[in-house]
Amino acid sequence: MKQSNVWTITRKGIASLGSRWFYVCIYFLVIIMGLIFSVFYSFGSREEGLMEKAGVMDLVVFLNQTSGTTNHSMLTFLAIPLIVSIVHLLVQYQERSNVVLKIGSRFTLWQTHAVFAVIVSFVLTVCLLIVSYVLSGLIVGFDNTWITKDSILYELLGDKQLFSSVVPYVSTGRVLTVVFVTKFLSFLLIFFLALFLKRFIKNIAIIFIVLIAMSGLDRTGMVPFEFFTFFASLSLEDWLHPVHIYYKCFYLFVLSLFLYGITGVVYEKKDFLQ
DSSP: OOHHHHHHHHHHHHHTTTTHHHHHHHHHHHHHHHHHHHHHHHHHHHSTTTGGGOOHHHHHSOTBSSOSTTSHHHIIIIIHHHHHHHHHHHHHHHTSHHHHHHHOOHHHHHHHHHHHHHHHHHHHHHHHHHHHHHHHHHHHOSOOGGGSSSSHHHHHOSSGGGHHHHGGGOSHHHHHHHHHHHHHHHHHHHHHHHHHHHTTOOOHHHHHHHHHHHHHHHHHTOSSSOOSTTTTSOBHHHHHSTHHHHHHHHHHHHHHHHHHHHHHHHHHHOOTTO
């Protein structure tokens, strides 16, 4: 099938969700607002005076790897439920017998899923950054306090002499770029993992439970290394040692590429007309 037809089918797949995109947007906004206020609730009560130094970056990507609108909590409570639901609806539409016959080949079908995953991951990432940054800025102001000594970053640094060496890596542009890349790759990873599981598990609830369990296991530290959503989150240690960020991006990219390849092989063997 021609490449233009892949794009055409992908666009139809996106359009097939119709009014459901409205509910996606509502859920998106509700969770983002909840994540913003959870930062104040969690740390305002435990660390007296700490949240008075909060800036826009603290709400977008808090330094403990869990909180904020783009860290582990977002991946667990926003990305996984949203992406699993979208994958379920996508498969329902594009893997109907008449659509599969029109597409003409298993490889092209998988390509349309992959293109869909890339497009939606990109759009979700852009929306996440814009909405998170704007809402957080409206609450605490748009100044990047991380580059000043009157900041949570400065307070959390055990060795204050490190501050001057960290500042070049936490400018607004650098932070947002790092967040964009890590979140795009993490969304893509969740998409491909959900599509892979969907080939073997028909029940959407079970897929959701599996991914949430993986995310929870990653968070608890029971496994001696980070392997899923916690690996896609950013902490103070990452900003102190930027090479960690490159390593995380490389890991997420390679794992996504592996899932893309292995799921493509599974699709080549699948009989969709049964």
